[in-house]
Amino acid sequence: MRFQSFSFWGSLIAWTCLSPIAEAQETVRLQLKWNHQFQFAGYYAAIEQGYYEEEGLKVELKPAYPGLDPIEEVLQGRAEFGVGTSELLLRFHQGDPVVALAAIFQHSPLILLSKTNNQLETLHDLNGQAVAIEPGSAELFAYLKREGIRPDQFDVVQHEYNLTPLITGFVAAQSVYSTTETFELDQMGINYQVYSPRSAGIDFYGDTLFTTQNFLAENTEQVAAFRRASLKGWLYAMNHTEQMIDLILKQYPTPRSREALHYEARMMHRLMRTDLIEPGHMIRGRWQHMADVYAEIGMLPEDISLEGFLYKDKPDTIDLNQIYFGLFIASMLAAFFAALACFMAYYNKQIRRSEQKFRALFDNAPLAFMVIDHHGNIKDWNFAASRIFGWPRDEAIGMNIIGTIIKPDDDSILDEVSKAILEYKESISLINKNMTRDGKEIICEWVNSPYPYIKDHDENMILSIGMDVTERVTMEKALRKARDAANESLHEHKQLIAMLSHEIRSPLATIATANAVLKKAIEQGHVENAPSMIGRINAAIHRLRGFLDNLIAEDKLSTTHITNDRMTVDLAAVVRQSINAVQNTYPSRTIQAEIHCPKSVLSPNPVMLDIVVTNLLDNALKYSPDNTTVSIYVSSQDNHAISIQVHNDGHAIPPSLQTKIFHKYFRGEQVENTSGTGIGLYLIKRIVDRHNGTIDIVSSDHDGTTFHVTFPAHEYNQYSPTS
Numbered sequence: 001m002r003f004q005s006f007s008f009w010g011s012l013i014a015w016t017c018l019s020p021i022a023e024a025q026e027t028v029r030l031q032l033k034w035n036h037q038f039q040f041a042g043y044y045a046a047i048e049q050g051y052y053e054e055e056g057l058k059v060e061l062k063p064a065y066p067g068l069d070p071i072e073e074v075l076q077g078r079a080e081f082g083v084g085t086s087e088l089l090l091r092f093h094q095g096d097p098v099v100a101l102a103a104i105f106q107h108s109p110l111i112l113l114s115k116t117n118n119q120l121e122t123l124h125d126l127n128g129q130a131v132a133i134e135p136g137s138a139e140l141f142a143y144l145k146r147e148g149i150r151p152d153q154f155d156v157v158q159h160e161y162n163l164t165p166l167i168t169g170f171v172a173a174q175s176v177y178s179t180t181e182t183f184e185l186d187q188m189g190i191n192y193q194v195y196s197p198r199s200a201g202i203d204f205y206g207d208t209l210f211t212t213q214n215f216l217a218e219n220t221e222q223v224a225a226f227r228r229a230s231l232k233g234w235l236y237a238m239n240h241t242e243q244m245i246d247l248i249l250k251q252y253p254t255p256r257s258r259e260a261l262h263y264e265a266r267m268m269h270r271l272m273r274t275d276l277i278e279p280g281h282m283i284r285g286r287w288q289h290m291a292d293v294y295a296e297i298g299m300l301p302e303d304i305s306l307e308g309f310l311y312k313d314k315p316d317t318i319d320l321n322q323i324y325f326g327l328f329i330a331s332m333l334a335a336f337f338a339a340l341a342c343f344m345a346y347y348n349k350q351i352r353r354s355e356q357k358f359r360a361l362f363d364n365a366p367l368a369f370m371v372i373d374h375h376g377n378i379k380d381w382n383f384a385a386s387r388i389f390g391w392p393r394d395e396a397i398g399m400n401i402i403g404t405i406i407k408p409d410d411d412s413i414l415d416e417v418s419k420a421i422l423e424y425k426e427s428i429s430l431i432n433k434n435m436t437r438d439g440k441e442i443i444c445e446w447v448n449s450p451y452p453y454i455k456d457h458d459e460n461m462i463l464s465i466g467m468d469v470t471e472r473v474t475m476e477k478a479l480r481k482a483r484d485a486a487n488e489s490l491h492e493h494k495q496l497i498a499m500l501s502h503e504i505r506s507p508l509a510t511i512a513t514a515n516a517v518l519k520k521a522i523e524q525g526h527v528e529n530a531p532s533m534i535g536r537i538n539a540a541i542h543r544l545r546g547f548l549d550n551l552i553a554e555d556k557l558s559t560t561h562i563t564n565d566r567m568t569v570d571l572a573a574v575v576r577q578s579i580n581a582v583q584n585t586y587p588s589r590t591i592q593a594e595i596h597c598p599k600s601v602l603s604p605n606p607v608m609l610d611i612v613v614t615n616l617l618d619n620a621l622k623y624s625p626d627n628t629t630v631s632i633y634v635s636s637q638d639n640h641a642i643s644i645q646v647h648n649d650g651h652a653i654p655p656s657l658q659t660k661i662f663h664k665y666f667r668g669e670q671v672e673n674t675s676g677t678g679i680g681l682y683l684i685k686r687i688v689d690r691h692n693g694t695i696d697i698v699s700s701d702h703d704g705t706t707f708h709v710t711f712p713a714h715e716y717n718q719y720s721p722t723s
Helices: 002-023 038-048 070-075 087-093 138-146 164-168 181-188 213-218 220-239 241-251 258-272 284-296 320-339 341-364 383-389 412-424 470-524 527-559 571-585 606-622 680-690
Strands: 026-031 057-062 081-084 098-103 110-115 130-132 155-157 173-177 192-195 208-212 368-372 378-381 428-435 441-451 461-468 566-569 590-596 601-603 629-636 642-648 694-700 704-711
Touching: 026 070, 026 220, 038 057, 038 220, 038 241, 038 258, 057 220, 070 081, 070 087, 070 098, 070 208, 087 098, 087 284, 098 213, 098 220, 110 138, 110 164, 110 181, 138 284, 164 173, 173 181, 181 192, 181 258, 208 213, 208 220, 213 220, 220 241, 220 258, 241 258, 284 412, 368 383, 383 461, 412 428, 412 441, 412 461, 441 470, 470 527, 566 571, 566 606, 571 590, 571 601, 571 606, 571 629, 606 629, 606 642, 606 680, 606 704, 680 694, 680 704
Parallel strands: 026 057, 026 081, 130 155, 130 173, 590 629
Antiparallel strands: 081 208, 098 208, 110 173, 110 192, 368 378, 368 461, 428 441, 441 461, 566 601, 629 642, 642 704, 694 704
């Protein structure tokens, strides 16, 4: 009965105390950075679980939209609280009275993203490229500056807040959140490359809860209550992921699917680390580091004061009672450890055995293990490191990694990595170029971690574990190249199928129609139409045969080695034979030939020469008016240099197309009603290039078009044609 009575009165007192709070709830507004998603799950949880209500608060969440600045919304009084980025530091220096209350993300999710198929292998390939960077992303400019890339080296374009510009290739890279946009690319099967500021030692806080100095001064308890409830909500949200996703999909309009929210939650766990650090944790030293980085790129002056910028939950006071209690506990512990001194010898022996086991693992690990100080001096080195880099352990210890395994030009890597590791006690992974003792360049993947416990050394050390991934990186590049080549071949195959469908069906249809008309004319005795029908059949046959000859020639050129050897031939006879073949295809057209060459000429293979002459003439006849003459001029000098010029009076070829017409299957916009495959000029270009020749085009609407092919003199490997 005693306990029951206490429970009743306790409940009554609690209800009496809480009732006025519930009745006197004050409404405050929180300006979010974006529309509803898991990024703000902690605030949803604080509302749903009643944490704000317990603090006497009613909270209104205001989603954002492209172009809205959460900092400006709070400064203008349209919200009491907001979620901001590291740009809060810049606004504070500019005189805006902002106060950082809690860092929700211990690591910023802001990254640069590019597609892997756009030939962007390093950040330095951004030179001259378009890059979309959203407002409030100053840390990315700091990252690029630290990588040696100035803002004037690339073109910053307006951020569209979607991935379309990146996917379509309008931009080479764009700023994204690693918690969301990477999921979208994974779903679309698009490969991408991530560039994180953390790889350069720039490790900023992410989403930061903030308010203004004026609101804090006038509502100190309310700010403290809002902060407590929000952080309590974040702890609940990160421990009840599935429940929060159900809540978001039910009560908060969001464009994200359940799978996308799951992905976002997983990525946020890595950035918040609520399993190790309480939500909202932030330290002055980390903010000072962020200010130093901004000062490094000229966005802030050096050594700015953070006084008034960081929220203090409790006043800086000294509790003497706690000090006395601590001293008492310390005394008790000292006595306790003195009593256990007799057991220390045993444990020391176990520690020595553990050290021996660790030494054996360190020395014989398959990966390179290396211990260095913050100056880069090598303190320890295992056998795998000797195998990879070529330096024996006794020579490596005491040397500096700059000039040993890192090129002197890359010394900034050591400064950035060592500062980040030793200051924040976090591991950093990176892939960079190294060199071996004999000067060979290799690519290694490293994991660098704090290593504070080295015997006979008081200063902190860095443990670097690495492996040679040169072969893997080379294979990845080769695979990407092979994939691109396969895609190109597939594209050419589709073009070939479409072209085959037209170029074979059209002549066959002509032959079939002419044959039917001819048969009917013969049956009815109207033989006067026979020559015309026979001419059409012959023309269709010549067209089909020419097309098949080009396909066979292209296949031979692709599957066999084309030599640039010459043989002694009757050049004039070869050229006339090619002219006759083309003339049979175009019996109503006139070809004017002028040939000046000796009886025996040191020439390319006659088959190759026939392909060149036949396709030049066919191209000229095909794209010139019916009532005009096509001319060919062939000459050869005493040193057997060969010149072939073919002229027609057709439309001019625009300068922008004069290189494209030699591409495989390419056909211009003005040839839609003209038969052709786009192979002829491609074959000519391949043969001319292989024989170190040239092909020039002179074209205008007034004077027509002239193709000029030259084969230079050839003074060796002379062969005579066999009979």
